Amino acid sequence: MYIGLDVGGTNLRAGLVDEAGRLLAVRKIPLGEFQGVEPFAKTLASLAAQAARDGGISPGNLAYVGVGIPGATTKEEILYTCNIPMKNVPLARLLQSYLDVPVLLENDANCAAVGEYFCGVGQGTKNFALVTLGTGIGGGFILNEKLYSAGGMAGEVGHMVVEKGGAPCTCGRRGCWETYASATGLIRMTREAMERDKSSRLWEESDGGTAVTGRTVFAAALRGDKTAKALCETYVSYLAAGVVNLLNIFQPEVLAIGGGIGEAEEELLFAPLREIANRESYATRCGGKVSVVRAKLGGDAGMIGAALLERVI
Incomplete structure:
Protein backbone atom coordinates (compact mmCIF):
# COMPACT_ATOMS: atom_id res chain seq x y z
CA MET A 1 0.00 0.00 0.00
CA GLU A 116 -2.57 8.71 -16.24
CA TYR A 117 0.24 6.50 -17.53
CA PHE A 118 -0.56 3.62 -15.20
CA CYS A 119 -4.30 4.01 -14.64
CA GLY A 120 -5.65 6.38 -17.29
CA VAL A 121 -5.29 7.14 -20.98
CA GLY A 122 -1.55 6.39 -21.04
CA GLN A 123 -1.93 2.70 -20.31
CA GLY A 124 -0.10 0.47 -22.76
CA THR A 125 2.25 3.18 -24.06
CA LYS A 126 6.00 3.53 -23.77
CA ASN A 127 6.06 7.26 -24.52
CA PHE A 128 3.30 9.40 -23.03
CA ALA A 129 2.76 13.11 -22.43
CA LEU A 130 0.30 14.98 -20.24
CA VAL A 131 -0.46 18.70 -20.45
CA THR A 132 -2.47 20.23 -17.60
CA LEU A 133 -4.41 23.43 -18.27
CA GLY A 134 -5.06 25.31 -15.05
CA THR A 135 -3.86 28.57 -13.51
CA GLY A 136 -0.69 27.86 -15.48
CA ILE A 137 0.31 25.04 -17.80
CA GLY A 138 2.11 21.98 -16.53
CA GLY A 139 3.64 19.11 -18.42
CA GLY A 140 4.72 15.57 -17.57
CA PHE A 141 6.48 13.04 -19.80
CA ILE A 142 7.01 9.30 -19.62
CA LEU A 143 9.75 8.49 -22.12
CA ASN A 144 10.75 4.90 -22.78
CA GLU A 145 8.69 3.90 -19.72
CA LYS A 146 10.56 6.24 -17.36
CA LEU A 147 9.57 9.62 -15.94
CA TYR A 148 11.54 12.45 -17.56
CA SER A 149 12.39 14.63 -14.58
CA ALA A 150 15.88 16.11 -15.20
CA GLY A 151 16.51 16.91 -11.56
CA GLY A 152 13.08 18.37 -10.99
CA MET A 153 13.33 21.08 -13.63
CA ALA A 154 11.76 19.33 -16.64
CA GLY A 155 8.21 19.77 -17.90
CA GLU A 156 7.88 23.57 -17.61
CA VAL A 157 6.20 23.59 -21.01
CA GLY A 158 4.08 26.63 -20.20
CA HIS A 159 7.13 28.83 -20.60
CA MET A 160 7.93 28.18 -24.23
CA VAL A 161 7.16 31.29 -26.27
CA VAL A 162 4.33 31.03 -28.80
CA GLU A 163 3.85 34.79 -29.39
CA LYS A 164 7.13 36.67 -29.64
CA GLY A 165 6.86 39.95 -27.73
CA GLY A 166 3.37 38.98 -26.53
CA ALA A 167 1.65 39.30 -23.17
CA PRO A 168 3.95 39.40 -20.12
CA CYS A 169 4.31 36.15 -18.16
CA THR A 170 4.92 35.74 -14.43
CA CYS A 171 8.24 34.06 -15.29
CA GLY A 172 9.56 37.35 -16.71
CA ARG A 173 9.32 36.49 -20.41
CA ARG A 174 6.72 37.64 -22.91
CA GLY A 175 4.40 35.54 -25.03
CA CYS A 176 4.72 32.30 -23.04
CA TRP A 177 2.32 29.50 -23.90
CA GLU A 178 0.61 29.71 -20.54
CA THR A 179 -0.20 33.40 -20.98
CA TYR A 180 -2.45 32.33 -23.87
CA ALA A 181 -3.46 28.70 -23.33
CA SER A 182 -3.86 28.41 -19.54
CA ALA A 183 -7.17 29.10 -17.80
CA THR A 184 -5.69 32.39 -16.61
CA GLY A 185 -4.80 33.36 -20.17
CA LEU A 186 -8.21 32.36 -21.49
CA ILE A 187 -9.95 34.39 -18.78
CA ARG A 188 -7.86 37.43 -19.75
CA MET A 189 -8.72 37.01 -23.43
CA THR A 190 -12.39 36.48 -22.56
CA ARG A 191 -12.51 39.77 -20.66
CA GLU A 192 -10.85 41.54 -23.57
CA ALA A 193 -13.40 40.06 -25.99
CA MET A 194 -16.26 41.15 -23.73
CA GLU A 195 -15.00 44.71 -23.71
CA ARG A 196 -14.92 44.71 -27.50
CA ASP A 197 -18.47 43.32 -27.79
CA LYS A 198 -20.91 44.59 -25.17
CA SER A 199 -23.74 42.57 -26.74
CA SER A 200 -21.96 39.22 -26.44
CA ARG A 201 -23.55 36.37 -24.47
CA LEU A 202 -20.25 36.23 -22.60
CA TRP A 203 -21.74 38.87 -20.30
CA GLU A 204 -24.73 36.65 -19.48
CA GLU A 205 -22.59 33.59 -18.94
CA SER A 206 -20.37 35.46 -16.46
CA ASP A 207 -23.08 37.28 -14.44
CA GLY A 208 -22.33 40.61 -16.03
CA GLY A 209 -18.57 40.05 -16.01
CA THR A 210 -18.31 39.26 -12.29
CA ALA A 211 -17.74 35.51 -12.71
CA VAL A 212 -15.54 34.93 -15.75
CA THR A 213 -13.97 31.45 -15.72
CA GLY A 214 -12.14 29.22 -18.15
CA ARG A 215 -15.49 27.70 -19.13
CA THR A 216 -17.32 30.97 -19.84
CA VAL A 217 -16.31 31.19 -23.49
CA PHE A 218 -17.28 27.58 -24.20
CA ALA A 219 -20.70 28.03 -22.59
CA ALA A 220 -21.39 31.14 -24.69
CA ALA A 221 -20.11 29.46 -27.86
CA LEU A 222 -22.50 26.56 -27.34
CA ARG A 223 -25.31 29.12 -27.36
CA GLY A 224 -24.17 30.36 -30.76
CA ASP A 225 -22.43 33.57 -29.70
CA LYS A 226 -20.18 34.71 -32.59
CA THR A 227 -17.65 36.49 -30.38
CA ALA A 228 -17.30 33.43 -28.17
CA LYS A 229 -16.95 31.12 -31.17
CA ALA A 230 -14.20 33.30 -32.60
CA LEU A 231 -12.39 33.34 -29.27
CA CYS A 232 -12.65 29.55 -29.01
CA GLU A 233 -10.95 29.30 -32.40
CA THR A 234 -8.22 31.73 -31.32
CA TYR A 235 -7.71 29.85 -28.06
CA VAL A 236 -7.44 26.47 -29.78
CA SER A 237 -4.91 27.90 -32.23
CA TYR A 238 -2.69 28.96 -29.31
CA LEU A 239 -3.19 25.64 -27.54
CA ALA A 240 -2.34 23.78 -30.73
CA ALA A 241 0.87 25.76 -31.21
CA GLY A 242 2.29 24.34 -28.01
CA VAL A 243 0.80 20.89 -28.46
CA VAL A 244 2.33 20.50 -31.93
CA ASN A 245 5.70 21.66 -30.55
CA LEU A 246 5.54 18.90 -27.94
CA LEU A 247 4.43 16.29 -30.47
CA ASN A 248 7.33 17.21 -32.73
CA ILE A 249 9.90 17.16 -29.91
CA PHE A 250 8.86 14.02 -28.00
CA GLN A 251 6.71 12.03 -30.46
CA PRO A 252 4.55 10.50 -27.70
CA GLU A 253 2.17 7.71 -28.62
CA VAL A 254 -0.51 9.61 -26.72
CA LEU A 255 -0.67 13.24 -25.58
CA ALA A 256 -3.40 13.86 -23.01
CA ILE A 257 -4.97 17.18 -22.02
CA GLY A 258 -6.05 17.57 -18.40
CA GLY A 259 -7.10 20.32 -16.02
CA GLY A 260 -10.34 22.28 -15.90
CA ILE A 261 -10.24 23.45 -19.51
CA GLY A 262 -9.59 19.87 -20.59
CA GLU A 263 -13.21 19.13 -19.66
CA ALA A 264 -14.52 21.44 -22.41
CA GLU A 265 -16.80 20.11 -25.13
CA GLU A 266 -15.34 17.83 -27.80
CA GLU A 267 -16.55 19.92 -30.74
CA LEU A 268 -15.14 23.17 -29.36
CA LEU A 269 -11.78 21.96 -28.05
CA PHE A 270 -10.59 18.50 -29.01
CA ALA A 271 -11.96 18.18 -32.54
CA PRO A 272 -10.33 21.40 -33.84
CA LEU A 273 -7.20 20.73 -31.77
CA ARG A 274 -6.76 17.31 -33.39
CA GLU A 275 -7.41 18.79 -36.83
CA ILE A 276 -4.57 21.30 -36.41
CA ALA A 277 -2.26 18.68 -34.86
CA ASN A 278 -2.87 16.30 -37.75
CA ARG A 279 -2.26 19.06 -40.27
CA GLU A 280 0.85 20.55 -38.70
CA SER A 281 2.73 17.84 -36.78
CA TYR A 282 5.85 16.46 -38.41
CA ALA A 283 4.96 12.82 -37.72
CA THR A 284 1.94 12.85 -40.01
CA ARG A 285 4.17 13.80 -42.92
CA CYS A 286 6.11 10.60 -42.32
CA GLY A 287 3.13 8.30 -42.06
CA GLY A 288 2.88 8.56 -38.28
CA LYS A 289 -0.22 9.09 -36.17
CA VAL A 290 -1.21 11.83 -33.77
CA SER A 291 -3.24 10.89 -30.69
CA VAL A 292 -4.45 13.87 -28.65
CA VAL A 293 -7.00 12.82 -26.03
CA ARG A 294 -8.84 14.01 -22.96
CA ALA A 295 -7.22 12.91 -19.67
CA LYS A 296 -9.28 10.40 -17.71
CA LEU A 297 -8.51 10.61 -13.99
CA GLY A 298 -9.30 14.24 -13.24
CA GLY A 299 -8.20 15.46 -9.83
Whole structure:
Protein backbone atom coordinates (compact mmCIF):
# COMPACT_ATOMS: atom_id res chain seq x y z
CA MET A 1 0.00 0.00 0.00
CA TYR A 2 1.12 3.53 -0.77
CA ILE A 3 0.04 7.07 0.06
CA GLY A 4 -0.03 9.74 -2.62
CA LEU A 5 -0.09 13.34 -1.39
CA ASP A 6 -1.25 16.06 -3.78
CA VAL A 7 -0.25 19.57 -2.70
CA GLY A 8 -2.49 22.08 -4.46
CA GLY A 9 -2.80 25.82 -4.29
CA THR A 10 -6.15 25.47 -2.51
CA ASN A 11 -6.34 21.97 -0.99
CA LEU A 12 -4.12 19.21 0.34
CA ARG A 13 -5.23 15.68 -0.60
CA ALA A 14 -3.98 12.26 0.52
CA GLY A 15 -4.99 8.98 -1.08
CA LEU A 16 -4.33 5.39 -0.07
CA VAL A 17 -3.46 3.46 -3.23
CA ASP A 18 -2.94 -0.26 -3.77
CA GLU A 19 -0.68 -2.12 -6.21
CA ALA A 20 -3.29 -1.85 -8.97
CA GLY A 21 -3.49 1.94 -8.62
CA ARG A 22 -6.94 1.87 -7.00
CA LEU A 23 -7.82 4.65 -4.57
CA LEU A 24 -9.00 3.01 -1.36
CA ALA A 25 -9.38 6.08 0.85
CA VAL A 26 -9.04 9.84 0.38
CA ARG A 27 -8.62 12.70 2.83
CA LYS A 28 -8.78 16.39 1.87
CA ILE A 29 -8.27 19.60 3.83
CA PRO A 30 -7.85 23.26 2.81
CA LEU A 31 -4.27 24.44 2.41
CA GLY A 32 -5.04 27.50 4.50
CA GLU A 33 -2.48 30.14 5.38
CA PHE A 34 1.09 28.88 5.23
CA GLN A 35 2.42 28.80 8.78
CA GLY A 36 5.94 27.62 8.06
CA VAL A 37 7.80 24.53 6.93
CA GLU A 38 7.54 22.46 10.13
CA PRO A 39 3.77 22.94 10.58
CA PHE A 40 3.31 22.23 6.87
CA ALA A 41 5.23 18.95 7.12
CA LYS A 42 3.33 17.96 10.25
CA THR A 43 -0.01 18.64 8.52
CA LEU A 44 0.96 16.54 5.49
CA ALA A 45 2.14 13.69 7.71
CA SER A 46 -1.09 13.76 9.70
CA LEU A 47 -3.17 13.78 6.53
CA ALA A 48 -1.24 10.81 5.14
CA ALA A 49 -1.66 8.87 8.39
CA GLN A 50 -5.40 9.57 8.47
CA ALA A 51 -5.86 8.34 4.89
CA ALA A 52 -3.93 5.17 5.70
CA ARG A 53 -6.04 4.47 8.79
CA ASP A 54 -9.23 5.18 6.83
CA GLY A 55 -8.21 2.29 4.58
CA GLY A 56 -7.41 0.02 7.50
CA ILE A 57 -3.62 0.32 7.22
CA SER A 58 -1.18 1.32 9.93
CA PRO A 59 0.93 4.24 8.62
CA GLY A 60 4.09 2.36 9.58
CA ASN A 61 3.16 -0.46 7.20
CA LEU A 62 3.10 1.74 4.10
CA ALA A 63 5.69 0.96 1.42
CA TYR A 64 6.33 4.68 0.99
CA VAL A 65 4.67 8.09 0.66
CA GLY A 66 4.88 10.03 -2.61
CA VAL A 67 4.28 13.78 -2.69
CA GLY A 68 3.31 15.93 -5.68
CA ILE A 69 4.59 19.50 -5.28
CA PRO A 70 3.62 22.50 -7.48
CA GLY A 71 7.20 23.47 -8.18
CA ALA A 72 10.72 22.18 -8.72
CA THR A 73 11.95 19.30 -6.58
CA THR A 74 14.54 16.63 -6.21
CA LYS A 75 13.43 13.29 -4.79
CA GLU A 76 14.18 14.59 -1.29
CA GLU A 77 14.00 18.38 -1.43
CA ILE A 78 11.70 21.17 -2.57
CA LEU A 79 13.90 23.47 -4.65
CA TYR A 80 11.31 26.20 -5.25
CA THR A 81 7.56 26.75 -5.27
CA CYS A 82 5.71 29.81 -6.55
CA ASN A 83 2.39 29.65 -4.70
CA ILE A 84 3.67 28.32 -1.37
CA PRO A 85 6.72 30.16 0.03
CA MET A 86 9.24 27.31 0.16
CA LYS A 87 12.78 27.11 -1.17
CA ASN A 88 15.45 24.48 -0.51
CA VAL A 89 13.24 22.62 1.97
CA PRO A 90 14.20 19.01 2.92
CA LEU A 91 10.56 17.96 2.99
CA ALA A 92 11.20 14.22 2.59
CA ARG A 93 13.36 14.16 5.73
CA LEU A 94 10.81 16.22 7.66
CA LEU A 95 7.95 13.91 6.69
CA GLN A 96 9.99 10.82 7.55
CA SER A 97 10.52 12.14 11.06
CA TYR A 98 6.74 11.94 11.55
CA LEU A 99 5.84 8.89 9.44
CA ASP A 100 8.94 6.65 9.67
CA VAL A 101 8.49 5.40 6.07
CA PRO A 102 10.36 6.33 2.85
CA VAL A 103 9.20 9.55 1.16
CA LEU A 104 9.57 10.59 -2.50
CA LEU A 105 8.97 14.10 -3.86
CA GLU A 106 8.10 15.05 -7.43
CA ASN A 107 6.52 17.88 -9.40
CA ASP A 108 2.70 17.72 -9.34
CA ALA A 109 2.24 17.65 -13.13
CA ASN A 110 4.78 14.82 -13.33
CA CYS A 111 2.77 12.92 -10.73
CA ALA A 112 -0.43 13.46 -12.72
CA ALA A 113 1.34 12.11 -15.81
CA VAL A 114 2.40 9.00 -13.88
CA GLY A 115 -1.17 8.49 -12.71
CA GLU A 116 -2.57 8.71 -16.24
CA TYR A 117 0.24 6.50 -17.53
CA PHE A 118 -0.56 3.62 -15.20
CA CYS A 119 -4.30 4.01 -14.64
CA GLY A 120 -5.65 6.38 -17.29
CA VAL A 121 -5.29 7.14 -20.98
CA GLY A 122 -1.55 6.39 -21.04
CA GLN A 123 -1.93 2.70 -20.31
CA GLY A 124 -0.10 0.47 -22.76
CA THR A 125 2.25 3.18 -24.06
CA LYS A 126 6.00 3.53 -23.77
CA ASN A 127 6.06 7.26 -24.52
CA PHE A 128 3.30 9.40 -23.03
CA ALA A 129 2.76 13.11 -22.43
CA LEU A 130 0.30 14.98 -20.24
CA VAL A 131 -0.46 18.70 -20.45
CA THR A 132 -2.47 20.23 -17.60
CA LEU A 133 -4.41 23.43 -18.27
CA GLY A 134 -5.06 25.31 -15.05
CA THR A 135 -3.86 28.57 -13.51
CA GLY A 136 -0.69 27.86 -15.48
CA ILE A 137 0.31 25.04 -17.80
CA GLY A 138 2.11 21.98 -16.53
CA GLY A 139 3.64 19.11 -18.42
CA GLY A 140 4.72 15.57 -17.57
CA PHE A 141 6.48 13.04 -19.80
CA ILE A 142 7.01 9.30 -19.62
CA LEU A 143 9.75 8.49 -22.12
CA ASN A 144 10.75 4.90 -22.78
CA GLU A 145 8.69 3.90 -19.72
CA LYS A 146 10.56 6.24 -17.36
CA LEU A 147 9.57 9.62 -15.94
CA TYR A 148 11.54 12.45 -17.56
CA SER A 149 12.39 14.63 -14.58
CA ALA A 150 15.88 16.11 -15.20
CA GLY A 151 16.51 16.91 -11.56
CA GLY A 152 13.08 18.37 -10.99
CA MET A 153 13.33 21.08 -13.63
CA ALA A 154 11.76 19.33 -16.64
CA GLY A 155 8.21 19.77 -17.90
CA GLU A 156 7.88 23.57 -17.61
CA VAL A 157 6.20 23.59 -21.01
CA GLY A 158 4.08 26.63 -20.20
CA HIS A 159 7.13 28.83 -20.60
CA MET A 160 7.93 28.18 -24.23
CA VAL A 161 7.16 31.29 -26.27
CA VAL A 162 4.33 31.03 -28.80
CA GLU A 163 3.85 34.79 -29.39
CA LYS A 164 7.13 36.67 -29.64
CA GLY A 165 6.86 39.95 -27.73
CA GLY A 166 3.37 38.98 -26.53
CA ALA A 167 1.65 39.30 -23.17
CA PRO A 168 3.95 39.40 -20.12
CA CYS A 169 4.31 36.15 -18.16
CA THR A 170 4.92 35.74 -14.43
CA CYS A 171 8.24 34.06 -15.29
CA GLY A 172 9.56 37.35 -16.71
CA ARG A 173 9.32 36.49 -20.41
CA ARG A 174 6.72 37.64 -22.91
CA GLY A 175 4.40 35.54 -25.03
CA CYS A 176 4.72 32.30 -23.04
CA TRP A 177 2.32 29.50 -23.90
CA GLU A 178 0.61 29.71 -20.54
CA THR A 179 -0.20 33.40 -20.98
CA TYR A 180 -2.45 32.33 -23.87
CA ALA A 181 -3.46 28.70 -23.33
CA SER A 182 -3.86 28.41 -19.54
CA ALA A 183 -7.17 29.10 -17.80
CA THR A 184 -5.69 32.39 -16.61
CA GLY A 185 -4.80 33.36 -20.17
CA LEU A 186 -8.21 32.36 -21.49
CA ILE A 187 -9.95 34.39 -18.78
CA ARG A 188 -7.86 37.43 -19.75
CA MET A 189 -8.72 37.01 -23.43
CA THR A 190 -12.39 36.48 -22.56
CA ARG A 191 -12.51 39.77 -20.66
CA GLU A 192 -10.85 41.54 -23.57
CA ALA A 193 -13.40 40.06 -25.99
CA MET A 194 -16.26 41.15 -23.73
CA GLU A 195 -15.00 44.71 -23.71
CA ARG A 196 -14.92 44.71 -27.50
CA ASP A 197 -18.47 43.32 -27.79
CA LYS A 198 -20.91 44.59 -25.17
CA SER A 199 -23.74 42.57 -26.74
CA SER A 200 -21.96 39.22 -26.44
CA ARG A 201 -23.55 36.37 -24.47
CA LEU A 202 -20.25 36.23 -22.60
CA TRP A 203 -21.74 38.87 -20.30
CA GLU A 204 -24.73 36.65 -19.48
CA GLU A 205 -22.59 33.59 -18.94
CA SER A 206 -20.37 35.46 -16.46
CA ASP A 207 -23.08 37.28 -14.44
CA GLY A 208 -22.33 40.61 -16.03
CA GLY A 209 -18.57 40.05 -16.01
CA THR A 210 -18.31 39.26 -12.29
CA ALA A 211 -17.74 35.51 -12.71
CA VAL A 212 -15.54 34.93 -15.75
CA THR A 213 -13.97 31.45 -15.72
CA GLY A 214 -12.14 29.22 -18.15
CA ARG A 215 -15.49 27.70 -19.13
CA THR A 216 -17.32 30.97 -19.84
CA VAL A 217 -16.31 31.19 -23.49
CA PHE A 218 -17.28 27.58 -24.20
CA ALA A 219 -20.70 28.03 -22.59
CA ALA A 220 -21.39 31.14 -24.69
CA ALA A 221 -20.11 29.46 -27.86
CA LEU A 222 -22.50 26.56 -27.34
CA ARG A 223 -25.31 29.12 -27.36
CA GLY A 224 -24.17 30.36 -30.76
CA ASP A 225 -22.43 33.57 -29.70
CA LYS A 226 -20.18 34.71 -32.59
CA THR A 227 -17.65 36.49 -30.38
CA ALA A 228 -17.30 33.43 -28.17
CA LYS A 229 -16.95 31.12 -31.17
CA ALA A 230 -14.20 33.30 -32.60
CA LEU A 231 -12.39 33.34 -29.27
CA CYS A 232 -12.65 29.55 -29.01
CA GLU A 233 -10.95 29.30 -32.40
CA THR A 234 -8.22 31.73 -31.32
CA TYR A 235 -7.71 29.85 -28.06
CA VAL A 236 -7.44 26.47 -29.78
CA SER A 237 -4.91 27.90 -32.23
CA TYR A 238 -2.69 28.96 -29.31
CA LEU A 239 -3.19 25.64 -27.54
CA ALA A 240 -2.34 23.78 -30.73
CA ALA A 241 0.87 25.76 -31.21
CA GLY A 242 2.29 24.34 -28.01
CA VAL A 243 0.80 20.89 -28.46
CA VAL A 244 2.33 20.50 -31.93
CA ASN A 245 5.70 21.66 -30.55
CA LEU A 246 5.54 18.90 -27.94
CA LEU A 247 4.43 16.29 -30.47
CA ASN A 248 7.33 17.21 -32.73
CA ILE A 249 9.90 17.16 -29.91
CA PHE A 250 8.86 14.02 -28.00
CA GLN A 251 6.71 12.03 -30.46
CA PRO A 252 4.55 10.50 -27.70
CA GLU A 253 2.17 7.71 -28.62
CA VAL A 254 -0.51 9.61 -26.72
CA LEU A 255 -0.67 13.24 -25.58
CA ALA A 256 -3.40 13.86 -23.01
CA ILE A 257 -4.97 17.18 -22.02
CA GLY A 258 -6.05 17.57 -18.40
CA GLY A 259 -7.10 20.32 -16.02
CA GLY A 260 -10.34 22.28 -15.90
CA ILE A 261 -10.24 23.45 -19.51
CA GLY A 262 -9.59 19.87 -20.59
CA GLU A 263 -13.21 19.13 -19.66
CA ALA A 264 -14.52 21.44 -22.41
CA GLU A 265 -16.80 20.11 -25.13
CA GLU A 266 -15.34 17.83 -27.80
CA GLU A 267 -16.55 19.92 -30.74
CA LEU A 268 -15.14 23.17 -29.36
CA LEU A 269 -11.78 21.96 -28.05
CA PHE A 270 -10.59 18.50 -29.01
CA ALA A 271 -11.96 18.18 -32.54
CA PRO A 272 -10.33 21.40 -33.84
CA LEU A 273 -7.20 20.73 -31.77
CA ARG A 274 -6.76 17.31 -33.39
CA GLU A 275 -7.41 18.79 -36.83
CA ILE A 276 -4.57 21.30 -36.41
CA ALA A 277 -2.26 18.68 -34.86
CA ASN A 278 -2.87 16.30 -37.75
CA ARG A 279 -2.26 19.06 -40.27
CA GLU A 280 0.85 20.55 -38.70
CA SER A 281 2.73 17.84 -36.78
CA TYR A 282 5.85 16.46 -38.41
CA ALA A 283 4.96 12.82 -37.72
CA THR A 284 1.94 12.85 -40.01
CA ARG A 285 4.17 13.80 -42.92
CA CYS A 286 6.11 10.60 -42.32
CA GLY A 287 3.13 8.30 -42.06
CA GLY A 288 2.88 8.56 -38.28
CA LYS A 289 -0.22 9.09 -36.17
CA VAL A 290 -1.21 11.83 -33.77
CA SER A 291 -3.24 10.89 -30.69
CA VAL A 292 -4.45 13.87 -28.65
CA VAL A 293 -7.00 12.82 -26.03
CA ARG A 294 -8.84 14.01 -22.96
CA ALA A 295 -7.22 12.91 -19.67
CA LYS A 296 -9.28 10.40 -17.71
CA LEU A 297 -8.51 10.61 -13.99
CA GLY A 298 -9.30 14.24 -13.24
CA GLY A 299 -8.20 15.46 -9.83
CA ASP A 300 -7.21 11.96 -8.71
CA ALA A 301 -4.33 11.65 -11.19
CA GLY A 302 -1.84 13.46 -8.96
CA MET A 303 -2.53 11.32 -5.90
CA ILE A 304 -2.40 8.06 -7.84
CA GLY A 305 0.77 9.08 -9.66
CA ALA A 306 2.52 10.22 -6.49
CA ALA A 307 1.72 6.86 -4.93
CA LEU A 308 3.17 4.96 -7.92
CA LEU A 309 6.26 7.11 -8.47
CA GLU A 310 8.80 4.45 -7.59
CA ARG A 311 7.84 2.42 -10.67
CA VAL A 312 9.07 5.02 -13.16
CA ILE A 313 12.08 6.66 -11.51
